[in-house]
Amino acid sequence: MKILIDEQLPTKLKYRFIELGHEVSTVRDMDWLGKKNGDLLESMSTNNFQVLITNDKNLYYQQKISTLKVCIVNINSKTNRYSDVMEVIEPIKNKLKEVETYLTKTNGGYFIV
Numbered sequence: 001m002k003i004l005i006d007e008q009l010p011t012k013l014k015y016r017f018i019e020l021g022h023e024v025s026t027v028r029d030m031d032w033l034g035k036k037n038g039d040l041l042e043s044m045s046t047n048n049f050q051v052l053i054t055n056d057k058n059l060y061y062q063q064k065i066s067t068l069k070v071c072i073v074n075i076n077s078k079t080n081r082y083s084d085v086m087e088v089i090e091p092i093k094n095k096l097k098e099v100e101t102y103l104t105k106t107n108g109g110y111f112i113v
Contacts, residue, residue: 001100004044006054007033009075010082013053016089017096025049044070051099053092055080069107071099076113088113 005014007027014024027033032043037059044052045068052072059072075092077085091113102109 001051001096001103002049003051003053003096004030004049006052006056008080009053009055010080010085012082013085016093017053020093020096022096041068041070044068050103051096055085071103071109071111073099073111073113 001022003014003017003022003024005011005024005026009026011026011028014026014029017024027035027040030043030047032040035043037056041052050070052070053075054072055075055077057074057076059074073092073095075085075088077088095111095113099109099111102111
């Protein structure tokens with residue numbers, strides 16, 4: 001899968017998913033810092049990203065993703081610090097397996113870890 005790590009999350013998080021064989025970039029890698037959520041999702045779709053990993057709890061209420069071919073995985077971590085995100089790394093990896101299966105059947109969706 002082609003995964004994008006949202007800008008508020010630690011950039012080194014991407015290595016936890018690269019080791020699983022995913023193609024992973026961060027918003028910083030793509031030079032998309034500061035993009036509004038709608039523009040970010042459009043850019044993702046245009047650049048064939050399939051998954052956005054985020055901790056933005058408002059994204060679900062702000063964006064309609066059913067028209068885009070992307071999935072959003074909200075990690076639901078208490079903070080964006082690396083140590084807090086690492087507490088939920090295994091559930092995130094499990095959710096990505098679910099998303100991968102989901103993408104074989106349909107386009108886009110919203111998932112909470």
